[in-house]
Amino acid sequence: MGHSECVFCTIVRGQTQASIVYEDDSVVAFMDLQPVTPGHLLVVPKVHAEGLEELEEAMGCRVWAVAHRLARALRRSDLRCDGVNLFLADGEAAFQEVFHVHLHVFPRFAGDGYRINANWRVRERDELDAGAAAVRAGxxxxxxxxG
Structure with a gap:
């Protein structure tokens, strides 16, 4: 998909409606059309990058800083918010659906229904050490x- 067809790029250009919460020269934040909970926001860099590999680190820091500020705002808002999740899906295998980097910021509260199902068992040290070595190599x- 080219930039002209990317829904987030069309929001950035003002060609698609969005409920904007925050905007500056680098990022825009708006309400998610399919919210996990009321107040679910997306923080989107204005520059098109399909995934983290294409996103400059400085821009990633800016996205995170805005998300941090908005998470604090959610806690101070009238929305139900006993906690906050930040979630970024990078790639199809990670459940990314819109291929323009975006960070989800959504309020949490007991009984909200959102769950992440995984095998949370404790791993052996050699498995953890091998994983650490692989990341260090990367x-x-x-x-x-x-360079």
Whole structure:
């Protein structure tokens, strides 16, 4: 999908309606059309990036900073908010549906119905150490690629 067909890009350009909560030169935040709970927001960089691999780190920091501020605002709002989840899906396997980076910010409260089902069992140290080594290797590759 090109930028012209990306729904978030059309929101950024003002071609698609959105209930905007916050906007600056870098990001826009608006209400999710299919909210998990009332007050569910999306924080979207104005620059098109399909996933984290394409997003500059500085822009990722800006998205996070705005999400942090909006999470605090949710707690101070009249919306029911006993907690907040931040959720970013990067890639189809991670359940990303709109391929323009976006960070979900949504209020939580007891009985809201949202659940993440996973196998949360404690892992063996050798498995954790092997995973840590793989991530460190990825960091080295990233550092080398950035020069």
């Amino acid at each position: 960091l080295c590759e990233l550092t080398t690629a950035q």
